[in-house]
Amino acid sequence: RKEVEQDPGPFNVPEGATVAFNCTYSNSASQSFFWYRQDCRKEPKLLMSVYSSGNEDGRFTAQLNRASQYISLLIRDSKLSDSATYLCVVHLSGAGSYQLTFGKGTKLSVIP
Amino acid sequence: EAQVTQNPRYLITVTGKKLTVTCSQNMNHEYMSWYRQDPGLGLRQIYYSMNVEVTDKGDVPEGYKVSRKEKRNFPLILESPSPNQTSLYFCASSYRTGTFADTQYFGPGTRLTVL
Numbered sequence: 001r002k003e004v005e006q007d008p009g010p011f012n013v014p015e016g017a018t019v020a021f022n023c024t025y026s027n028s029a030s031q032s033f034f035w036y037r038q039d040c041r042k043e044p045k046l047l048m049s050v051y052s053s054g055n056e057d058g059r060f061t062a063q064l065n066r067a068s069q070y071i072s073l074l075i076r077d078s079k080l081s082d083s084a085t086y087l088c089v090v091h092l093s094g095a096g097s098y099q100l101t102f103g104k105g106t107k108l109s110v111i112p
Numbered sequence: 113e114a115q116v117t118q119n120p121r122y123l124i125t126v127t128g129k130k131l132t133v134t135c136s137q138n139m140n141h142e143y144m145s146w147y148r149q150d151p152g153l154g155l156r157q158i159y160y161s162m163n164v165e166v167t168d169k170g171d172v173p174e175g176y177k178v179s180r181k182e183k184r185n186f187p188l189i190l191e192s193p194s195p196n197q198t199s200l201y202f203c204a205s206s207y208r209t210g211t212f213a214d215t216q217y218f219g220p221g222t223r224l225t226v227l
Contacts, residue, residue, distance in 0.1 A: 031211060032213040034215075098168075099171070
């Protein structure tokens with residue numbers, strides 16, 4: 001069964017804090033991993049892809065651990081504008097199936 | 113402007129009245145998909161299409177139909193809507209999603225209420 005599990009949240013953090021989200025996936029054959037951001041009642045948008053070597057984009061760092069089947073997202077120096085729901089996404093292909101599975105999301109509120 | 117459009121954005125209908133939600137993308141993307149989003153359940157894939165005339169079921173296809181006659185359009189059809197299909201629906205497209213997935217570009221969403 002394809003499953004993606006995320007920290008339930010919500011995370012309420014002060015401005016400037018560092019916050020980390022984790023996500024685990026059940027199918028070891030999964031091949032692509034992403035973090036998407038969704039603002040309230042808006043469409044999800046790609047935040048960053050996640051690579052085996054880890055990757056960084058400004059204040060955001062994503063890591064993939066294939067052995068333990070989890071991915072993480074670290075946000076440093078949190079801004080008010082980072083308040084959103086963060087979705088972990090896993091892509092599994094094979095046996096004629098090319099599906100994307102989304103986690104339920106972790107809500108982040110950055111407080112002044 | 114590169115975008116995914118959905119229509120209508122809001123729809124209130126009654127049980128059993130057939131409806132179609134349209135989805136169109138102008139980016140020449142091969143992969144298109146439909147999701148529904150419900151509180152506590154997250155985004156769940158309904159159907160996806162790898163290319164024209166190629167469609168496949170996602171995790172929650174029951175009660176829905178799709179077609180992909182043209183590359184840019186991927187309508188979602190509810191032949192006989194029921195109240196449990198009340199949800200927020202998103203269409204998405206990507207350049208190519210096969211062995212590996214490309215960035216998914218989402219439409220603005222359609223909020224459907226079935227009475």
